[in-house]
Amino acid sequence: MKKQFGKSLLLGLAMMLAAHTGFAQAVVVDGVGTDRQAAIKDASRIAVEEVVGTLVDSKTLTRNLEVQLDEILTKSQGFVKDVQVLEETDESGLVRVRARIDVDTSPDAGLMSNLQMVMALNDPRIAVVVLDQDRYGNVLGHNLAAETALADKLLSLGFHHIIDPQVAASLNDAQLLARIYSGSTQPSAIGSSLGADYLALGRVQQNAQTIKLPDGYGGGYADTLLHSANAILSVKVLRFDTGDIVATYQVSAKGVENSDEMAEQKASENAAAQAAQKLEEKFRHFSSEATGASVELDVFTSDMEAVQQLMADLRTISSVRNVYLREANGDKAILSVETSESPTGLITRLKNTSNLGIFLAGVTGTTAKLSVSR
Numbered sequence: 001m002k003k004q005f006g007k008s009l010l011l012g013l014a015m016m017l018a019a020h021t022g023f024a025q026a027v028v029v030d031g032v033g034t035d036r037q038a039a040i041k042d043a044s045r046i047a048v049e050e051v052v053g054t055l056v057d058s059k060t061l062t063r064n065l066e067v068q069l070d071e072i073l074t075k076s077q078g079f080v081k082d083v084q085v086l087e088e089t090d091e092s093g094l095v096r097v098r099a100r101i102d103v104d105t106s107p108d109a110g111l112m113s114n115l116q117m118v119m120a121l122n123d124p125r126i127a128v129v130v131l132d133q134d135r136y137g138n139v140l141g142h143n144l145a146a147e148t149a150l151a152d153k154l155l156s157l158g159f160h161h162i163i164d165p166q167v168a169a170s171l172n173d174a175q176l177l178a179r180i181y182s183g184s185t186q187p188s189a190i191g192s193s194l195g196a197d198y199l200a201l202g203r204v205q206q207n208a209q210t211i212k213l214p215d216g217y218g219g220g221y222a223d224t225l226l227h228s229a230n231a232i233l234s235v236k237v238l239r240f241d242t243g244d245i246v247a248t249y250q251v252s253a254k255g256v257e258n259s260d261e262m263a264e265q266k267a268s269e270n271a272a273a274q275a276a277q278k279l280e281e282k283f284r285h286f287s288s289e290a291t292g293a294s295v296e297l298d299v300f301t302s303d304m305e306a307v308q309q310l311m312a313d314l315r316t317i318s319s320v321r322n323v324y325l326r327e328a329n330g331d332k333a334i335l336s337v338e339t340s341e342s343p344t345g346l347i348t349r350l351k352n353t354s355n356l357g358i359f360l361a362g363v364t365g366t367t368a369k370l371s372v373s374r
Helices: 002-017 036-053 063-074 109-120 144-156 165-171 175-183 258-291 305-317 343-353
Strands: 022-033 081-093 094-105 125-133 139-142 198-214 221-239 245-257 294-300 320-329 332-339 356-362 365-374
Touching: 022 036, 036 081, 036 094, 063 343, 081 175, 109 258, 144 198, 165 175, 198 258, 221 258, 245 258, 294 305, 294 343, 305 320, 305 332, 305 343, 305 365, 343 365
Parallel strands: 125 198, 294 365
Antiparallel strands: 022 094, 081 094, 125 139, 198 221, 221 245, 294 332, 320 332, 356 365
């Protein structure tokens, strides 16, 4: 019950903050530092803390929520819209300021979206394992660079229970993991050693060759000092409790270096970076399914091509699971958007990605009213 309460509280905070998009709250605070800039930074942090404190009773904060608030406070400069220094003094080498600070109550869309995603999934424990395989499927060992890239992406999204790749590599037999990847063995065969809720299991196949150029003599080719490699990284995401494969995807990338080995490593790193972005999309999708959340958009326009473009633009947003046209009648269309975003957070993301002219007329609950034009 306590765990569920903490999860609900976090989601509530995220929605309350996101619901104030376009508004700022002004507070007057004092700050101190070794110089003027440090004093203003201190005041900004205090201002953000004070504004966030008005949205939720600090006495009810859970440990997980405190972690999320710490993340917000460490990024406090991104929440400050305007600073007016009212007083400034220098005492014993310390600068003290009193400032009027406008705090944006619609904080960084990415941070709030991440908070909602992590809490919707109850901050799960995630293990990441990537295996190197040759062209015949034989396991060569762990690809620590790819494992680290995927784990770092999850950490950057706010997940706090990522199993260290070095630990995952040492606890598990590579051949067993290969059988799990192929589907011939269930994840439960690993046992409880990882203690994970999800397993992101990948395999990398690489090949390299020397780059050749025409030698200028009778149509022949000569070796250069450069080597090119291609890496194909396939990833499956499995749930430990059910053994189900909940996501699967594949990316490929190239790398050019001074040797086959270095070129393969570069190609692998480039593929891992792409795979990390895909992994983010998958977990945003999981969170959308977990919350079952949706937003209704009342779109006022007689241009149905603009509506179709709007739907296409919405589908490019990572937090959007699907978009449905519920009704189109005269000058109005109604869209249902499956997403973990709040209406205002969704529109903010949409404005940043779409070439359409979008005007937000108002928000009520889970409904946003807007007009669009091409």
